[in-house]
């Protein structure tokens with residue numbers, strides 16, 4: 391993330407330098423006078439023969455027009471924004487809880503999920519339709535995790551810190567930096583995973599992508615408004631490793647666009663949608 395910002399910043403500086411250099415070379419030529427002092431003598435190129443062409447200055451970083459107050463990056467409140475950016479750098483207010491959480495048991499039938507898992511209503515409705523379609527096609531998806539509060543994410547993160555301290559921050563988002571706190575994200579499981587991995591207790595593995603459920607989701611989840619937000623290569627933007635089991639609801643229109651274009655959500659948001667500036671934590675990775 392930092393690297394990206396540095397690259398963008400560097401690009402801006404280089405562009406500005408190139409523009410000023412180009413302007414100088416086109417308009418003036420230094421020459422020496424008898425006294426040895428340097429003066430800037432205009433040359434023929436400075437006299438426009440025609441009406442000058444006005445080249446608009448490109449807007450590299452369009453700022454939002456909102457007058458929203460500048461908040462800390464760890465105190466953002468997305469409210470009901472389905473596209474809210476949540477990464478290792480852009481976090482959420484610890485007290486943020488989506489307002490329309492519903493119990494998945496009322497939307498997803500059968501032995502697919504613990505009935506008390508929560509998701510925002512629109513995401514739960516779409517998940518119910520998607521899981522029904524998967525089951526009709528002979529698949530057996532499970533929902534291993536859905537909404538996680540800041541506190542629950544803290545517990546999850548602490549567990550990974552104990553189990554795999556070196557990779558914890560890549561495996562699990564820090565509290566306040568998990569999309570699960572948005573209430574629109576589901577972690578799927580597959581009955582094929584233990585055999586594929588050789589570990590009967592395995593729940594999360596990149597090999598999920600090779601299961602029937604993983605392959606179906608990669609191909610069809612967008613039809614129900616879901617998108618994989620941490621595909622291979624996304625870590626530079628999101629700070630998280632490849633998670634083929636982790637799907638976020640963004641609505642059918644954007645999910646379909648992302649599927650067709652090959653972009654993933656964080657990449658799209660950074661390039662196409664202004665992100666409200668916020669004050670990063672000094673100890674942020």
Ligand SMILES: [Zn+2]
Pocket residue numbers: 535570575576577633635636637
């Ligand atoms: Zn997840």
